[in-house]
Amino acid sequence: MRVPYSWLKSYVEVDLQPDELAEKLTMAGLAVDSIERMGADTSNVVVGLVKELKRHPEADHLWVVLVDTGEGELRQVITGAQNLIPGVRVPVALPGATLPGGEKIVETRFRGLLSEGMLCSAQELGLIEDRPEEEAGILILEGTPPVGADIRTVVGLGEVVFNLDVTPNRPDCLSIIGVAREVAALTGAKLKLPPVDVKEYGGNINQCLKIRVDATDLCLRYAARVLNNIRVAPSPGWLQRRLLAAGMRPINNIVDVTNYVMLETGQPLHAFDYTRLAGHEIIVRRARPGENLITLDGVERKLSPEMLVIADSEHPTGLAGIMGGLLSEITDETSTVMLESACFYNISIRRTARQLGIRSEASLRFEKGVDPNGVLFALERACHLIEELGAGEVVEGIIDIYPNPVSPWEVKISPTRIRDLIGAPVSDDFIRSSLQRLGLEIVGDEEHSLTVRVPTFRPDLRQEADFVEEVARLYGFSEIPATSMEGVLSLGRKPRALQIEDRVKEILRAAGLDEIQTYSFVHPGGVDKLRLAPDDPRRRLIRLLLPLSEEQSVLRTTLLPSLLEVAALNQRRKTGPVNIFEVNRVYWPRELPLKELPEMPRHVGVVLAGLRGESSWQGKAADNDFYRLKGILEALLDAFQVEGEFVATTLPTYHPGRQAMLSVAGKEVATLGELHPEVGEAFGLSGRVYALELNLEQLVPQINLAPRYRPWPRFPGVERDLAFLVPDDMPAKSVTAVLKEAGGQVLSELKLFDLYSGEQIPPGYKSLAYSFVFRAPDHTLTEEEVEPVLAAIIKAAEEQLGARVRR
Amino acid sequence: MEEKLRTLAQAAKDAVQAAESLEELDGVRVRFLGRKGELTQILRSMKDLPEAERPRLGELANRVRDELEAQLAERTENLKRVLEERRLAKERLDTTLPGIRPTLGHKHPLTWVLEEIKDIFLRMGFDVVEEPEVEYDYYNFEALNIPKDHPARDMQDTFYITDEILLRTHTSPFQARTLERMAPEVPVRVICPGRCYRRDPADATHSPMFYQTEILAVDKNISFAHLKWILITFVREMFGKNREVRFRPSFFPFTEPSAEVDISCLVCGGKGCSLCKGTGWLEILGSGMVHPKELEIAGYDPRKVSGFAAGMGPDRIAMLKYGIDDIRLFYENDLRFLRQF
Numbered sequence A: 001m002r003v004p005y006s007w008l009k010s011y012v013e014v015d016l017q018p019d020e021l022a023e024k025l026t027m028a029g030l031a032v033d034s035i036e037r038m039g040a041d042t043s044n045v046v047v048g049l050v051k052e053l054k055r056h057p058e059a060d061h062l063w064v065v066l067v068d069t070g071e072g073e074l075r076q077v078i079t080g081a082q083n084l085i086p087g088v089r090v091p092v093a094l095p096g097a098t099l100p101g102g103e104k105i106v107e108t109r110f111r112g113l114l115s116e117g118m119l120c121s122a123q124e125l126g127l128i129e130d131r132p133e134e135e136a137g138i139l140i141l142e143g144t145p146p147v148g149a150d151i152r153t154v155v156g157l158g159e160v161v162f163n164l165d166v167t168p169n170r171p172d173c174l175s176i177i178g179v180a181r182e183v184a185a186l187t188g189a190k191l192k193l194p195p196v197d198v199k200e201y202g203g204n205i206n207q208c209l210k211i212r213v214d215a216t217d218l219c220l221r222y223a224a225r226v227l228n229n230i231r232v233a234p235s236p237g238w239l240q241r242r243l244l245a246a247g248m249r250p251i252n253n254i255v256d257v258t259n260y261v262m263l264e265t266g267q268p269l270h271a272f273d274y275t276r277l278a279g280h281e282i283i284v285r286r287a288r289p290g291e292n293l294i295t296l297d298g299v300e301r302k303l304s305p306e307m308l309v310i311a312d313s314e315h316p317t318g319l320a321g322i323m324g325g326l327l328s329e330i331t332d333e334t335s336t337v338m339l340e341s342a343c344f345y346n347i348s349i350r351r352t353a354r355q356l357g358i359r360s361e362a363s364l365r366f367e368k369g370v371d372p373n374g375v376l377f378a379l380e381r382a383c384h385l386i387e388e389l390g391a392g393e394v395v396e397g398i399i400d401i402y403p404n405p406v407s408p409w410e411v412k413i414s415p416t417r418i419r420d421l422i423g424a425p426v427s428d429d430f431i432r433s434s435l436q437r438l439g440l441e442i443v444g445d446e447e448h449s450l451t452v453r454v455p456t457f458r459p460d461l462r463q464e465a466d467f468v469e470e471v472a473r474l475y476g477f478s479e480i481p482a483t484s485m486e487g488v489l490s491l492g493r494k495p496r497a498l499q500i501e502d503r504v505k506e507i508l509r510a511a512g513l514d515e516i517q518t519y520s521f522v523h524p525g526g527v528d529k530l531r532l533a534p535d536d537p538r539r540r541l542i543r544l545l546l547p548l549s550e551e552q553s554v555l556r557t558t559l560l561p562s563l564l565e566v567a568a569l570n571q572r573r574k575t576g577p578v579n580i581f582e583v584n585r586v587y588w589p590r591e592l593p594l595k596e597l598p599e600m601p602r603h604v605g606v607v608l609a610g611l612r613g614e615s616s617w618q619g620k621a622a623d624n625d626f627y628r629l630k631g632i633l634e635a636l637l638d639a640f641q642v643e644g645e646f647v648a649t650t651l652p653t654y655h656p657g658r659q660a661m662l663s664v665a666g667k668e669v670a671t672l673g674e675l676h677p678e679v680g681e682a683f684g685l686s687g688r689v690y691a692l693e694l695n696l697e698q699l700v701p702q703i704n705l706a707p708r709y710r711p712w713p714r715f716p717g718v719e720r721d722l723a724f725l726v727p728d729d730m731p732a733k734s735v736t737a738v739l740k741e742a743g744g745q746v747l748s749e750l751k752l753f754d755l756y757s758g759e760q761i762p763p764g765y766k767s768l769a770y771s772f773v774f775r776a777p778d779h780t781l782t783e784e785e786v787e788p789v790l791a792a793i794i795k796a797a798e799e800q801l802g803a804r805v806r807r
Numbered sequence B: 001m002e003e004k005l006r007t008l009a010q011a012a013k014d015a016v017q018a019a020e021s022l023e024e025l026d027g028v029r030v031r032f033l034g035r036k037g038e039l040t041q042i043l044r045s046m047k048d049l050p051e052a053e054r055p056r057l058g059e060l061a062n063r064v065r066d067e068l069e070a071q072l073a074e075r076t077e078n079l080k081r082v083l084e085e086r087r088l089a090k091e092r093l094d095t096t097l098p099g100i101r102p103t104l105g106h107k108h109p110l111t112w113v114l115e116e117i118k119d120i121f122l123r124m125g126f127d128v129v130e131e132p133e134v135e136y137d138y139y140n141f142e143a144l145n146i147p148k149d150h151p152a153r154d155m156q157d158t159f160y161i162t163d164e165i166l167l168r169t170h171t172s173p174f175q176a177r178t179l180e181r182m183a184p185e186v187p188v189r190v191i192c193p194g195r196c197y198r199r200d201p202a203d204a205t206h207s208p209m210f211y212q213t214e215i216l217a218v219d220k221n222i223s224f225a226h227l228k229w230i231l232i233t234f235v236r237e238m239f240g241k242n243r244e245v246r247f248r249p250s251f252f253p254f255t256e257p258s259a260e261v262d263i264s265c266l267v268c269g270g271k272g273c274s275l276c277k278g279t280g281w282l283e284i285l286g287s288g289m290v291h292p293k294e295l296e297i298a299g300y301d302p303r304k305v306s307g308f309a310a311g312m313g314p315d316r317i318a319m320l321k322y323g324i325d326d327i328r329l330f331y332e333n334d335l336r337f338l339r340q341f
């Protein structure tokens, strides 16, 4: 909401500096987003008189304009605007001029012809906001401002305008008077309302106009006046300047008055050309199926039966509260006007405006809520102004249909409770005077309570809590002390799952992985790229009803596609080694379509591509491989003291010979492997890529967050190394199992330290070298004790594994 | 004999001083003190001396040996030191070469900020809770005093999945869920962090997914003055002791009174700059006293207990704290960005 300071001052006597007033308003809840000093950065723009106008010989849409800027010679200016005629006065930006926003004007050639300056629209002068959908005509200056005069003295540049951010609970402040009322409450100054007296020139409205409200549920009140002897003309300068300063384009005196009064009072008005109303009748009704309406902006709108229209006896002639129809528009020929002031149901207006994609100053106010008891004040104010401008004469009588009047309501409040909730020593007297300054009436003043009558323009004041806010903001939020909490000491706790999540992230970072954060919604094609089987449960995706794009249309059931996309992006951008992880939720529907909330387990995803880390001048970092990926998972298990088992799998996402799943306590908690090359290709990845996904939720119950100390052995062990020659395809796990079994109690450590195949190893075989540590809990083992165990191990390896021992 | 001993002593002393390496020195030791060493032989020939001279010459010979051993030991020490110094003098590294850094993983900037926020409130006695991101319309709106047909419930702004189920647009449903779970117990002190979703196409300042962190306290006699204390304490812990804080009346459907909390600008300190659009202030938190209707819906008696709530955007806080001008950087995950944190 734009509030020109000089306009505001017409209703409330206030002589604060703009900055001071802005501070006061902001701290009272009417946030001033910015203070604009109009045209402060405009220079070298002067009044020019259009002398001659001809088409550009090379371009139909351009005009070559000769304009007198008081410099003796005429200037040649090229423009694309289509609203000029010889004799009008317009703003001319001379070469060297600066426009709002810092744009500098220089001489330019358009299709071969030199333009010695630029003719300006109201937008270009910063008078109104740029609206791309509106055709930007040149600003035609009203009256006969002297040719060559500085434009700032002519169009009211220099005005101070407050840009207010009005919260949705204060529709009353979408008007200058509403803001003035607030200023009065804050400063103690008196509010002066503008005159609304109307002189009636005879006749009888009921004889020339019939109004019927059919849709009483959507139209709370409908009032109208008729004005005769209308003389449509440009508005006087003061009115144009105020409209421009408030951000509206002047059109003609009748339309300008309706806009002016809307800005002044917050009540949207609409003027109809009376002679265009078929049957001289107004019917407020829902649109009929198949009805159309061409609105003021020239667009033909398809109407539907939930939309409220203002119709004459034949057709809709306006979209109630949103935009008038082109047919009944005020034109230069208009001689009689019907002026509408009404209150429509806000939700219906919002829906219709959304549906048709229209957002007007009127609809905006109706959407937020208009005071039905302010309808007549605005109507009378508009009639008063039209008469004051000498633009028309009011026919006797008002039609006012208001079947269910809204009355002010009363709220009982307790000053003690207000004081307690604020937490400051606010006196009863302060509370009383605050209410009065806000224009509220205290109708009951008892020992422990006040009864307040709330005028209908403050729909936000319904219960005591609302009054706590009113008193607190007038008292000043900054005056309220900051008081430390009292009462029972409480201990802040973090749930176990979150503690575990934090720990997981810490371990993964310590392993050299970077944490990423990706969107929870993804492209549905991700599961195809992963080559998931048709019956894979992760293909059961939850779809958003109205996604922003297909890329963000389903909730993810796996973290992998997001991680792989990030890996690919970083490979493309060559950002270095890609070793990344994410800990976030996935979304598994219990049934589709959803009837209850889905399962949302926390997952951990890891992707490794390329090198394990940064290389250095001492050497290149090693390549990632399956065992690093597995090692990261093993490190996690170790940290949480969880026992798990890795089992080979045949999942389509991974390389058929390089994948496994981790099972803990009989449940599958993770899958891991080298990515299938087709998957890598589908995500645009190069090289071998390794990925794992862990369901942390499954692991949480198994996790031990408080380790227990276990003393280490007191007697030294006897160390022995043995290498076994076994067939290539024998899993290391089987070898280890046999060795452990044979080693029995005294085998206290068994560790693979070398895997070798190649020279000296027969084809089809591999050599696994283990180091054994033998130990007894109560004495140092002797050679004699160890030898038989070693022999037993070798025997078992030979007999059960067919292994050959290399000593 | 005596003369011979003295000459030998002198010769040994000279030899010790002349030795330039440990090997040479060892040669000297062998030459004089070895099994066939010159001094050893003299000591061995003592028994052939006349009885009368034996004690005196024996003592002399022993003294010569002791002195020689002491000289050898001292020279060994000296030589070792000199040789060590020589070795060290040769072992020079170019210490301006870069070090070999361990590869450390990086914490996402949003995680940094989320953890810091949680930590501050944990220390003030708030429990961390998590609530569902896929949420019922009821908890996201209805229970928060946002009735049907409220503009905030528009399809255009909210990701609906069905008529009744949506992606939460704020963490606020946790208020309703927590109060429902706790009522009529007091005190309630909880903080809820998490992902939220709004139908805003991504640009430099909007993201269809973002984080929110919200706190809630309900107890007997809680006032706006307590809200101020908690939030000022938080802001100064998060942004520094000297941060100015101001509370500005505002509007949220589920608090009354409502306050927007601004902090003095992190760049200009309050003088006005492009970050704060010349105002000197940055909006950082929304807050207010829990609406009595919300307490009532959950089963509390709003005449007996009161509470406050506040919500903040970790994305925005991270942007301000780290000087990031585009929210999309958080979710794009360019490693050149992530490795800066």
Ligand SMILES: [Zn+2]
Pocket: B265, B266, B267, B268, B269, B270, B271, B272, B273, B274, B275, B276, B277, B278, B280, B281
């Ligand atoms: Zn600043």
